[in-house]
Amino acid sequence: MTSGLQEALQQIAADMADQGDRGAVADYIPQLSGIDPNLFAIAVATADGSLHYAGDSHTLFSLQSITKMFTLAIALGRSGDQLWTRVGREPSGNAFNSIVQLEQENGRPRNPFVNAGAIVITDEILAGRAPKDALAEILRFMRAAAESENIHINGSVAASEQAHGHRNFSLAHFLASCGNLKNPAELTLGTYFHQCAIEMNVQQLALAGRFLIGTGTGPRLVALPRVRRLNALMLTCGHYDGSGDFAFRVGLPAKSGVGGGILAIVPGVASIAVWSPGLDHNGNSKLGTLALEQLARAMDWSVF
Numbered sequence: 001m002t003s004g005l006q007e008a009l010q011q012i013a014a015d016m017a018d019q020g021d022r023g024a025v026a027d028y029i030p031q032l033s034g035i036d037p038n039l040f041a042i043a044v045a046t047a048d049g050s051l052h053y054a055g056d057s058h059t060l061f062s063l064q065s066i067t068k069m070f071t072l073a074i075a076l077g078r079s080g081d082q083l084w085t086r087v088g089r090e091p092s093g094n095a096f097n098s099i100v101q102l103e104q105e106n107g108r109p110r111n112p113f114v115n116a117g118a119i120v121i122t123d124e125i126l127a128g129r130a131p132k133d134a135l136a137e138i139l140r141f142m143r144a145a146a147e148s149e150n151i152h153i154n155g156s157v158a159a160s161e162q163a164h165g166h167r168n169f170s171l172a173h174f175l176a177s178c179g180n181l182k183n184p185a186e187l188t189l190g191t192y193f194h195q196c197a198i199e200m201n202v203q204q205l206a207l208a209g210r211f212l213i214g215t216g217t218g219p220r221l222v223a224l225p226r227v228r229r230l231n232a233l234m235l236t237c238g239h240y241d242g243s244g245d246f247a248f249r250v251g252l253p254a255k256s257g258v259g260g261g262i263l264a265i266v267p268g269v270a271s272i273a274v275w276s277p278g279l280d281h282n283g284n285s286k287l288g289t290l291a292l293e294q295l296a297r298a299m300d301w302s303v304f
């Protein structure tokens with residue numbers, strides 16, 4: 001199922017270099033606004049243990065909301081199914097940072113991938129500890145997943161988001177007003193901003209996603225029944241209000257971030273990381289989505 005993969009990746013990287021409309025780099029986090037929109041990288045870690053890549057595959061980028069996939073896995077490991085009393089499992093049909101639904105639904109976020117839901121997940125992991133201890137656990141999990149110690153938090157990206165994080169502060173305080181925040185909002189958000197500022201390159205991210213392939217490739221971090229559920233949530237909620245269109249075009253469970261990265265899983269076959277900093281109107285990587293659409297078609301990969 002992976003023959004022709006390297007050629008397909010080279011072809012896609014060449015096609016993406018020729019694309020004129022590359023989307024808009026996120027500028028609400030000032031530190032991200034200066035990133036060159038011409039960068040592009042893709043990597044695939046296969047179930048049989050190989051790693052293929054093309055483009056700027058050594059360049060680090062900000063994982064942002066892709067980290068929500070890893071924190072969800074950690075929080076479920078710590079708290080089990082009782083986590084679902086605090087957060088739902090339905091697509092939101094709203095922007096990732098929307099607050100309107102949170103009031104209508106009494107402070108229980110729709111899913112763990114919209115910002116409000118991810119803040120609750122980070123709050124669950126924090127659990128009364130110092131933020132540095134929770135962040136150490138998150139980094140430990142991600143380093144174990146990627147089998148690389150060379151994964152770090154970009155402190156200036158975290159500080160930049162913190163300084164401009166009024167929307168996330170409002171979400172966290174609203175959660176607190178509904179009794180759905182266990183730690184002081186400043187501590188939970190400090191942890192959340194630093195978690196979002198973790199950086200990887202696509203090779204590291206593709207390797208870090210192997211535990212979601214479901215074949216026992218790479219380190220065994222999560223049992224298969226939970227892997228299936230994580231993939232279900234990525235398929236239905238991983239691209240916010242663009243999740244339906246992403247499923248239609250690409251047909252794979254995936255999680256995006258406003259740094260322009262996407263982690264996509266071909267269950268039983270491969271983990272794919274793609275990065276192009278320009279975003280579409282939903283805050284998902286424009287060329288990253290196009291590249292995944294092309295790769296899925298070239299390799300005949302789909303969950304449907």
Ligand SMILES: NC(=O)CC[C@H](N)C(=O)O
Nearest residue numbers: 064065096115196257258
């Ligand atoms: N979609 C994203 O990647 C959003 C993550 C970003 N840190 C935020 O909270 O706004």
